[in-house]
Amino acid sequence: MSESMKKILIVEDEEGIAKPLAMKLRLSGFEVENVYDGKQALTALGKGKYDLILLDLMMPNVDGFAVLGELQKSGDKTPVIVATNLNSPEDVSRVFELGCTNYYVKADTTLDQIVDNARKTIK
Numbered sequence: 113m114s115e116s117m118k119k120i121l122i123v124e125d126e127e128g129i130a131k132p133l134a135m136k137l138r139l140s141g142f143e144v145e146n147v148y149d150g151k152q153a154l155t156a157l158g159k160g161k162y163d164l165i166l167l168d169l170m171m172p173n174v175d176g177f178a179v180l181g182e183l184q185k186s187g188d189k190t191p192v193i194v195a196t197n198l199n200s201p202e203d204v205s206r207v208f209e210l211g212c213t214n215y216y217v218k219a220d221t222t223l224d225q226i227v228d229n230a231r232k233t234i235k
Contacts, residue, residue: 117143118141118142118143118163118164118234119142119143119144119145119160119161119162119163119164120137120142120143120144120145120162120163120164120165120166120230120234121144121145121147121153121156121157121162121164121165121166122134122137122144122145122146122147122166123147123148123149123150123152123153123165123166123167123168123171123176123179124146124148124166124168124171124195125148125149125168125170125171125172126168127148129218130146130148131146132223133166133223133226134146136223136224136226136227137226137227137230140227140230140231142230145160145162148171149171149172149173149174150171150173150174150175150176150178150179151173151174152173153165153167153174153179154174154179154182157183157188157190161190162190163190163191163234164190164191164192164193164230164233164234165183165190165191165192165193166192166193166195166226166230167179167180167192167193167194167195167212168194168195168196168218169194169196169198169203169207170196170197170198176194176196176207177206177207177210180192180194180207180210180211180212181210183210183211184210184211191213191214191233191234192211192212192213193212193213193214193215193216193226193229193230193233194207194212194214194215194216195216195218195221195226196215196217196218197217197218197219199217213233214229214233216229
């Protein structure tokens, strides 16, 4: 499967972050779908298959921790990169226990770094 066919679900409630990230990933050859809360993410995941999920933790309706928990319960093995500004050791430990593949702090990470990380994760 070529990289241009790799599909990424961005789950991010801040449009000012989600839209530029989606644009950068599209320009890098990925197919991208944006949703803006955890409830929308679970609906999208129930309807389609993704090669990677970029998941915020703090969102309305259903948070990222709950999305990870639902993925774990359902046995979904889609790689998940958590993107958040939460960086306490407890939060980091919890996301990895829930099956997160990788983790980054949004404030400390560039769009180019996110694209590189996505490429490495779904090769």
